[in-house]
Amino acid sequence: MNETAMQAFWFFGIFISLLFIIGVYCILATFNLLRALIGVEVLIKGATLLIILAGYLTGNTALAQAFVITLIVIEVVVMVVAGGVILWVFRHNGAIDARKLTDLKG
Amino acid sequence: MMIDLILLICLVLAAFWAVVAARMLKAVVGLALTSVIVSILMFRMNSPLAAVFELSVCAGLIPVIFITTISFTKRLSWEAYLERKKEIFSRFWYLPVILVITVVLLSRYKIAADFILPQAPAVTDVRHVLWNLRQSDLFGQIIILLIGAFGVVTLFKVKQPKDKPK
Numbered sequence: 212m213n214e215t216a217m218q219a220f221w222f223f224g225i226f227i228s229l230l231f232i233i234g235v236y237c238i239l240a241t242f243n244l245l246r247a248l249i250g251v252e253v254l255i256k257g258a259t260l261l262i263i264l265a266g267y268l269t270g271n272t273a274l275a276q277a278f279v280i281t282l283i284v285i286e287v288v289v290m291v292v293a294g295g296v297i298l299w300v301f302r303h304n305g306a307i308d309a310r311k312l313t314d315l316k317g
Numbered sequence: 318m319m320i321d322l323i324l325l326i327c328l329v330l331a332a333f334w335a336v337v338a339a340r341m342l343k344a345v346v347g348l349a350l351t352s353v354i355v356s357i358l359m360f361r362m363n364s365p366l367a368a369v370f371e372l373s374v375c376a377g378l379i380p381v382i383f384i385t386t387i388s389f390t391k392r393l394s395w396e397a398y399l400e401r402k403k404e405i406f407s408r409f410w411y412l413p414v415i416l417v418i419t420v421v422l423l424s425r426y427k428i429a430a431d432f433i434l435p436q437a438p439a440v441t442d443v444r445h446v447l448w449n450l451r452q453s454d455l456f457g458q459i460i461i462l463l464i465g466a467f468g469v470v471t472l473f474k475v476k477q478p479k480d481k482p483k
Contacts (some may be wrong), residue, residue, distance in 0.1 A: 295472020
C-alpha cells in the first residue's frame with residue numbers, strides 16, 4: 212500500500228478500533244442478554260467496515276463485497292437464533308438477566 | 318476527507334448510544350443508525366452492493382427482529398427504569414474514558430484528517446466473484462438460511478397448553 216492508503220487505513224482504523232472496544236466492553240459489562248447481543252452487533256459492524264476498507268484500499272472491492280454479503284447473511288441468522296434463545300430464556304425465567312440463569316441442568 | 322471524519326464520529330456516537338441507552342427500543346434505534354452510517358461509508362468506498370445489503374438487512378430486518386423480541390418481554394416499570402439507568406451509569410462510565418485513552422494512544426501516529434482517499438482501480442464484477450469463485454460459500458449460506466428459518470419456527474413458537482378444554 213502507498214503512503215496515502217496507509218494514512219487512510221490508520222484514520223479509519225482508529226474509529227474501527229473504537230467500535231471494537233465499545234462492542235467488547237458492552238459484552239463484558241452487561242448482564243442483560245439483549246444488550247450483549249447489541250454489543251455483538253457493534254463488533255460485527257466494526258468487522259464489516261474493516262473488510263470493506265481493506266477491499267477498497269487494495270482494489271479488491273468485489274471480493275470484499277462478497278465477503279460482507281456472506282457476513283451479513285450469517286449475522287442475520289445469528290441474531291434471529293439468539294433472539295429466539297433470549298425469548299426462550301425469558302419465558303422460562305421471567306427475565307433476560309444472565310445472573311438469573313442459575314437453574315441450568317448439567 | 319472531512320465528510321468521512323464526520324460520518325465516523327457519528328458512527329462511534331451512535332454505537333455508544335446503542336450500548337448505553339436505558340430503554341432497549343432506543344438502543345435498537347441507535348443500532349439501526351449505526352448500520353445506516355456504515356452503509357453510507359460503504360457507498361463512499363465503492364461497494365454499493367454490500368451497502369444496499371447492509372441498509373436493507375442490518376438497518377431494516379435486524380431492528381425488526383430485536384423489536385419483536387423486545388415486544389415479547391415485559392415492559393419496565395418507572396422505578397425499574399430508574400434503577401437500570403443507575404446501573405448502566407455505574408457500569409459504563411469507564412467506557413468513554415477507555416475510548417478517549419485509545420484515541421490519544423492511536424493518534425500518536427502521524428495521521429492527517431484532510432487526506433484524499435486513493436482512487437480504487439476499476440471495480441470488477443461482484444456477481445462474477447459471488448457466482449464463479451465462491452459457489453461453496455453460497456451453498457453454505459443457503460444451509461445457514463435454512464437453519465435460521467428452522468430456528469425461527471422452533472424458538473419463536475408459542476407453546477399450546479396440552480389439555481384443551483372440550
